[in-house]
Amino acid sequence: MVDATTATPAATAAPPARRRRPWPATLVWGTAGIAAVLAFALVGAVWTPHPYDGMNISARFAAPSATYWLGTDEFGRDVLSRVMAGAHLSLFMGAFATFISLAVGVPLGLIAGYFRGLREEVIMRAVDVMISIPPIMLGLLILAVTTPDIWKSAGAVGLIYVPIIVRLTRGVTLELGAQEFIEAARARGERDWYILFVEILPNAWPPIIVEAALRVTFAILLGAALSFLGLGVQPPASDWGLMIAEGRPFLSQAPWIAIAPGVALVVTVILINLFGDGLRERLDPRLRQKGA
Amino acid sequence: MLLYFCQRVAYVVGIVLVVSLLIFSITQIMPGNVAYVILGDFAPLEQIHALEEKLGFNDPWYVQYWRWLSQIARLDFGDSLIMERPIGPILWQAVANSAVLAVISIVLVAVIGIWLGVVSAVRHGKASDHVVSIGTYIVLAVPEFFWCIVLIVVFAGSLQWLPATGYTSMDEGFFVWASHLVLPVVALVMGLVAHVSRLTRSSMLEVMQSPYVVAARARGIPEARVIRGHALPNALLPTITVLAIDIGVLMGGMVVVETIFSYPGLGRLLIFGIQQLDLPLIQAAMMVVAVIYALANLLADVLYAFLNPRIRFGKAAHG
Numbered sequence: 001m002v003d004a005t006t007a008t009p010a011a012t013a014a015p016p017a018r019r020r021r022p023w024p025a026t027l028v029w030g031t032a033g034i035a036a037v038l039a040f041a042l043v044g045a046v047w048t049p050h051p052y053d054g055m056n057i058s059a060r061f062a063a064p065s066a067t068y069w070l071g072t073d074e075f076g077r078d079v080l081s082r083v084m085a086g087a088h089l090s091l092f093m094g095a096f097a098t099f100i101s102l103a104v105g106v107p108l109g110l111i112a113g114y115f116r117g118l119r120e121e122v123i124m125r126a127v128d129v130m131i132s133i134p135p136i137m138l139g140l141l142i143l144a145v146t147t148p149d150i151w152k153s154a155g156a157v158g159l160i161y162v163p164i165i166v167r168l169t170r171g172v173t174l175e176l177g178a179q180e181f182i183e184a185a186r187a188r189g190e191r192d193w194y195i196l197f198v199e200i201l202p203n204a205w206p207p208i209i210v211e212a213a214l215r216v217t218f219a220i221l222l223g224a225a226l227s228f229l230g231l232g233v234q235p236p237a238s239d240w241g242l243m244i245a246e247g248r249p250f251l252s253q254a255p256w257i258a259i260a261p262g263v264a265l266v267v268t269v270i271l272i273n274l275f276g277d278g279l280r281e282r283l284d285p286r287l288r289q290k291g292a
Numbered sequence: 293m294l295l296y297f298c299q300r301v302a303y304v305v306g307i308v309l310v311v312s313l314l315i316f317s318i319t320q321i322m323p324g325n326v327a328y329v330i331l332g333d334f335a336p337l338e339q340i341h342a343l344e345e346k347l348g349f350n351d352p353w354y355v356q357y358w359r360w361l362s363q364i365a366r367l368d369f370g371d372s373l374i375m376e377r378p379i380g381p382i383l384w385q386a387v388a389n390s391a392v393l394a395v396i397s398i399v400l401v402a403v404i405g406i407w408l409g410v411v412s413a414v415r416h417g418k419a420s421d422h423v424v425s426i427g428t429y430i431v432l433a434v435p436e437f438f439w440c441i442v443l444i445v446v447f448a449g450s451l452q453w454l455p456a457t458g459y460t461s462m463d464e465g466f467f468v469w470a471s472h473l474v475l476p477v478v479a480l481v482m483g484l485v486a487h488v489s490r491l492t493r494s495s496m497l498e499v500m501q502s503p504y505v506v507a508a509r510a511r512g513i514p515e516a517r518v519i520r521g522h523a524l525p526n527a528l529l530p531t532i533t534v535l536a537i538d539i540g541v542l543m544g545g546m547v548v549v550e551t552i553f554s555y556p557g558l559g560r561l562l563i564f565g566i567q568q569l570d571l572p573l574i575q576a577a578m579m580v581v582a583v584i585y586a587l588a589n590l591l592a593d594v595l596y597a598f599l600n601p602r603i604r605f606g607k608a609a610h611g
Contacts, residue, residue, distance in 0.1 A: 128307065129307055129310045129311065132307045132311065132582075132585065132586055132589060133311055133314075133582060133585070134540040134541075134543045134544050134581060134582075134585050135540065135541070135544050136543075136544035136547055136548075137543075137544070137578060137581055137582070137585075140547070140562065140566060140578075141314065141315065141318070141578065143566075217433070221433075221435045224435060224437075225435055225436070225437055225548055228437050228548065229547070229548065229551065229563060230567070231566075241437075244437060244438065244441060247441075248441065248552070251441065251444050251445050251449055251456075252445075252449045255445045255449065258441045258445075259441065259442070259445065262438040262441055262442070265435070265438065266430075266433050266434050266438065269433035269434075270429070270430060270433040273429070273432070273433060
């Protein structure tokens with residue numbers, strides 16, 4: 001993907017020293033952090049210190065100790081094991097939702113930005129409508145009428161962010177479509193689909209990737225919120241959002257049940273944000289100052 | 293300006309109509325539900341069919357849609373299936389309760405967010421700027437529902453300063469009323485304050501380097517006046533748009549926050565409707581949310597145009 005940026009006509013004129021640009025510190029730390037989170041989730045999916053659903057009535061509401069590092073819940077289940085076992089579900093929500101918004105949003109954005117005319121008008125007006133619904137409502141609208149499960153809520157979260165991806169991709173496509181190498185491809189008589197996917201798309205990736213990294217964190221948070229409301233992952237499986245909801249009745253006697261998955265969630269989101277910011281600095285210095 | 297305003301209003305009406313179609317489609321996805329909720333799960337099939345016929349579920353969808361839409365337009369929301377009462381009064385009470393939360397929150401977000409953003413832009417690179425930047429970075433990663441949990445554990449649990457949940461009317465004394473609002477409002481505004489302050493900071497930094505601000509400084513105008521009189525008005529343009537968008541984010545947050553704090557607002561009513569599968573209630577609540585959201589967006593567009601003369605004449609409002 002980085003190679004693709006250097007292939008644009010503008011970049012070939014840049015001095016060769018640019019290739020050796022070091023990674024920004026945020027990207028280094030973000031990558032390391034994400035690797036750690038992924039390792040945590042992978043380990044948690046196959047091995048946990050205690051069985052994550054193993055009940056132990058004699059150790060209900062145990063405070064954090066040497067045996068139970070993060071304490072136990074109302075059934076005596078080890079909180080650390082549950083946080084580990086829930087990690088891959090929360091990450092999956094973020095990844096799958098982002099995949100959906102990219103899979104739907106990028107082609108629509110390319111079409112709108114390249115073909116213009118009626119197709120653009122239809123797509124962009126549809127996007128306007130979707131953006132006019134408050135994000136969580138769109139999710140609730142989908143989940144209100146069907147039985148909740150993790151695929152559906154991840155899909156719903158993904159659909160919510162389609163408009164943002166469409167707008168972004170269209171903008172980039174408009175910019176690229178006006179450049180000489182596209183004109184050259186047209187002059188060679190290339191088909192529209194070839195130009196779209198072979199000429200434009202590889203060059204459009206950097207800003208889209210940066211946005212996608214940001215979307216992952218929003219998707220994880222929104223997915224957790226839906227699970228928290230009982231509209232996502234269903235018991236006995238448990239992601240971090242649902243765990244926080246399950247710990248809620250016991251906040252006064254055993255706050256660790258809800259706090260532990262919450263901290264895991266926040267730390268994960270901060271690390272992914274760090275990674276996203278690093279990517280942004282690395283891939284597109286112009287974007288560095290833009291927005292929060 | 294008037295033409296622009298009319299265009300925006302027509303646009304918003306169109307959007308609300310499309311959204312109403314989406315909301316109406318819920319009944320089409322599971323029409324049997326209403327009859328089952330009324331008659332119970334074990335009602336004989338003939339009774340279900342008879343009731344569906346009586347409620348008009350066998351009419352073509354556009355007839356049903358028109359009937360529903362004209363009812364809603366007359367602000368007649370029908371009866372709740374679960375509570376067996378007219379939805380209207382319940383809904384308006386919930387909207388009023390939510391409005392209290394929303395207005396306090398958005399004012400706090402605007403004041404604190406802009407203030408923090410301006411302070412850290414003016415002290416760019418100094419310790420206080422770094423503290424605000426790192427602080428907002430972390431705060432942005434914390435979802436509303438986790439704020440609620442933390443606030444309840446700290447302020448209602450350990451310190452016992454404030455009530456954990458519930459709501460009292462103003463009749464029981466101002467302080468009792470206010471004490472029930474503090475934690476929900478804090479949970480709602482944290483993330484938005486961070487968002488607004490980061491945005492204000494970056495647009496403020498951009499404006500402070502622009503030629504006309506440099507020129508104002510060169511003319512010997514005191515720095516405080518350059519910031520207040522020259523830089524700030526322009527730096528606030530994107531912030532105002534974002535504030536209106538944040539009303540939408542706020543409404544999403546209120547769904548969660550109201551549920552956790554058992555605050556009798558629109559968000560909690562909606563979740564209640566969803567959990568009980570009370571279709572008329574879901575539709576009415578969603579419709580109200582959609583209209584409020586559309587009005588907030590309209591407000592943002594008009595305000596933006598009012599403050600930015602370039603938009604009044606061009607077509608640059610939407611990109």
